[in-house]
Amino acid sequence: MTSRLWDDDEHLLEELAEALRSAGPVSERMRAGSEAAYTWRRVDEELALASIAYDSLLDTELLVRSAAGEAHRIVLFEAGSVSVEVERNGASLVGQVVPPERGEILLEGAGGRAVRVPIDELGCFCIDDLPPELVRFRCETPTAHLVTDWIRL
Amino acid sequence: MADSSTVTGLVVAAERGDQSAWRALVDRYTPLVASIVQGFRLQAHDAEDVHQTVWLRLVEHLGDLREPRALPRWIITITRNESLRLLKTTGRTRPFDPLTEHETVDTADHVEPDQDLLKAAQHQVLLAAFAELPDHQRDLLLLLVADPPVPYAEISKQLGIPLGSIGPTRARALQRLRESPLIAEWRESDPNGGGQRDIATLGR
Secondary structure, three states: OOHHHHHOHHHHHHHHHHHHHHOOOOOHHHHHHHHHHHHHOOOOOOOEEEEEEEEHHHOHHHHHHOOOOOOEEEEEEEEOOEEEEEEEEOOEEEEEEEOOOOEEEEEEEOOOOEEEEEEOOOOEEEEOOOOOOOEEEEEEOOOOEEEEOOEOO | OOOOOOHHHHHHHHHOOOHHHHHHHHHHHHHHHHHHHHHOOOOHHHHHHHHHHHHHHHHHHHHHOOOOOHHHHHHHHHHHHHHHHHHHHHHHOOOOOOOOHHHHOOHHHHHOOHHHHHHHHHHHHHHHHHHOOOHHHHHHHHHHOOOOOOOHHHHHHHHOOOHHHHHHHHHHHHHHHHOOHHHHHHHHOOOOOOOOOOHHHOOO
């Protein structure tokens, strides 16, 4: 299985075949979802992209400590000096935008669902019925115009 | 004009709004994504979510990925992270037994045992390099590794190339694969030619 054998055409082709088999069958739903992702392309929008800076799900130290049923999850998105922290508890979610300012959160689901909620003067917002699909948050305040990475919470 | 026959060209074209370039990228890199996802033994629904997340993320990051070598690493890293995320999301909702729970924390280690890591890394480097081959070479190699095997006469008909050119094209495609910088770097990373290093960390 060393790559030295790749100098030989037969070996290289056989290992490529094995690599392709390791991918397994690609379902039509997978392909459709992948191609449809392009419809979410943003055109001419001046929005900062807030990436995931922290996810309690991937925090190994935390998992060791609270392995007994992680009932809630905390995710932090950051774009420059603005951050959006969300905490999911079952199907409900609370979040906070920092620095705090009044504004609006638009939760977008990859399946087309959209939920609009206000951000209060402390930067806080609540969503009661989190859709079980990939979502992202658009955040509009007087100073912050951002959209987060997609995530399934 | 972007050269839409190369991955870089496809990334640039997709960023400019060319949907067929996007489809071509999905087509080329789906085996790489799928190979990594398979390693995590996710439920079908979760696997679909990972695929969708990788491509949704890529839509947002097309503009940052003009360096062609950045793309396979980017795809591998995101696919792994998202697979892990989904694995843990699923783990969180499994029936919980307080007597045994402490023994089942790190599920990721269970699905990718050490002895399979090298094999998985090898698959990834081959699939990443394969994704960068020109269409006609990829199409031919796909038919040549098909199971059950496709007769040369049928390959010649499907690809519209003379029977006699299959052998030489196959040799050129494999040579191009072998000469891929991804594969060359990977092979050089180990003195025995075994390629011990991870493709996602090469060149760093």
